[in-house]
Amino acid sequence: MTALSMLAGIALVLVGLFDMFHTLLHPRGKGRLSHAVIVAFWKGSAALGHRFGSAVGPGGMVAVIILWVLLQGVGWALIYAPHLPEAFSYSGVDPAQKGPLTEPLYVAFMTLSTLGYGDVVPNADWVRVIAPLEALTGFALLTAAMTWFMQVHPALARRRTLALRLAALADAEYAAELSQLEPSSAARTLETLTADLAGVCVDLSQHSESYFFQEEDPEQSLARQLPHVLELRDAGREAPSADVRATARALSEVISHLAQKIQGFVKVEGEPEEVFRAYADDHARRQRE
Template sequence: MDVLLTVAGISLAVLGLIDMFHSLLHPSGKGYLSHLVLSGVWRASRATGHRLGSAVGPAAMVAVILLWVALQTIGWALIYYPHIPGGFMYSPGVNPADYPDIAEAIYVSLVTLATLGFGDVVATDPWVRLASPLQGLTGFALLTAALTWFTQVYPPLSRRRSLALELKGLADINYAKTLGEVDHAVATRILDTLTAQLEKVRIDFTQYTESYYFQEEDPDLSLARQLPYALALREAAAASPSKDLQLSARRISVALEQLAKKLGEDFVPKDENPEDVFAAYANDHGQGTQG
C-alpha cells in the first residue's frame, strides 16, 4: 500500500510538471490539463454572456495555477503519508496524534512547497530528507512560472489590440472602397504591414494559447470584432488592376487563411471558409461582426 501511494504521488507531481512544461516552455504553448481548465472557464463565461468581461482570462490562468499547486501538494502529500508521523521529528508542543495523518501530510507538503520552513516538523527519514528539498525547488519553480506566465501573456494581447485598432481606423475611413484611388505603393505597404501583423497574431495563438481567452470589453480593441474588415481589404486589393496590389492581396489572403486554420483547429468550430471561422471567433468573444 505504501508503494502504491508513493507511485501515485510521484505520478501526480510529474503530471503537474509536464503540464507546466507544455504550457510555458513547449513551442505548442498548450498543456493538456491547463487547456481543459482554460477552455472550461471560458465556456462558463460565455454561457453567462461574458459577464466577467476582461477578468475571465486572468481568472482562468489563476485557476490553472491553483490546479498546478493542488497537483504538487496532493502528490507530495501522498509521498509523505506513509512516513507520517514516524519519519518526522516534531517541535515541543506539537503532538502529531492531535492531527489526522493525511492532514499532517498535506500540511507538510504545503509548507515545503511554499518553502516556508517553519521548523515545527522536520524530516528524519533518510529518503524523505532527500526528497523534500526537491519539492522546495518545485515550489520555487512554480512561483517563478506563475509570475512569468502572467508577464508573457500581455505582449501578445498588445499586438492583437494594435492590429484591431489599425483595422478599425481603416474601416472608419472606408479604406477598402477607396483602395483603387489611393497611391498603390502606399496601399501595398499598408496591406503588407497588416499581413505581417496577422502572421504574428497566428504565432501568438500558437505559442500563447491562453491569450485567446482574454475577452475585450472595448470593441475597438477586439480583434474578434475588427478582423472581418481584413477580408474586405483583401477583396478590394484582389479586384485592383495593380499587379502590386494583387500580389499583396494574395499575401494577406494566405495570412488570413492560416489564421483561420489556427482558430479552427484550437478554438472555434472548424470550417474551410475564413469568413465563417472569423464569424465564429467574433461570436465566441461576444462581439458582432464589423459591418
C-alpha cells in the same frame, strides 16, 4: 499501501510538471490540463453571456495555477503520508494529536511554499534529499505563474493593436479608396497587415490561452474588427497595380492560416468569412439587464 501511495504521489507530481512544461515551454504552448480548465471557464462564461467580460481569461489562468499547486501539494503529501511521523522530527508538537490526512498536506504544502515554521523537520536521509527538491519545485511553480502572465500580455497587446488599426482603416474607408491610392503606399499597408496577422497566428499557437481573453473596448477586439481585413484583401485583389495584387495574395494566404488556427477554438470549418463570424459570435457579450 505504502508503495501505492508513493506511486500515486509521484504520478500527480509528474502530471503537474508535465502540464506546466507543455503550457509554458513547449512550442505548442498548450498543456492538456491547463487547456481543459481554461476552456471550461470559457464555456461557463459563454453560458452566462460573457458577463464577466475581461475577467474570464485571467480567472482561467489563476484556476490553472491553483490546479498546479494542488497537484504538487497533494502529490508530495501522498509521498510523505506513509512515513509520518517516523521520518520527521517534531518540535513543540505532538504528532499523535495530528490528523492522518491533514498532517501530510501540512508538511507538503509548507515545504512547497518554502516557508517552514520549524515545527516539523525531516530526519530520514531520503526525505532530507527530496524535501529540497520539492522546495525547488515550489519556487519553479511561483516563477512559472509569474512568467505565464508576463508571456500572455505582449501577445494580447499585439492583438489589440492590430484590432485598433483595422478599426481605424475601416473608419477611414481605406478599402473603398485603396485602388485610388499610390500603389507603393497601398502595398505597404497590406504588407504591414500581413505581418501583424502572421504574428497573431504565432501568438495563438504559442499562447493559446490568449484566445480566451475578452475585450471591454470593441475597437480593441480582434473578433469584432477582423472582418475588415477581408474587405482590404478583396480591394487589394481588384487593384490595378500588380504589386498591390501580389501583396493582397500574400495577405490572403495569412488570412487562411489564421482562419485555420481559429477553427481549432470555434470548431467551425469553412471559408475565412464563416470562421471569423463564428469567432465574433464566440466573443460576443450579451448586454447586462
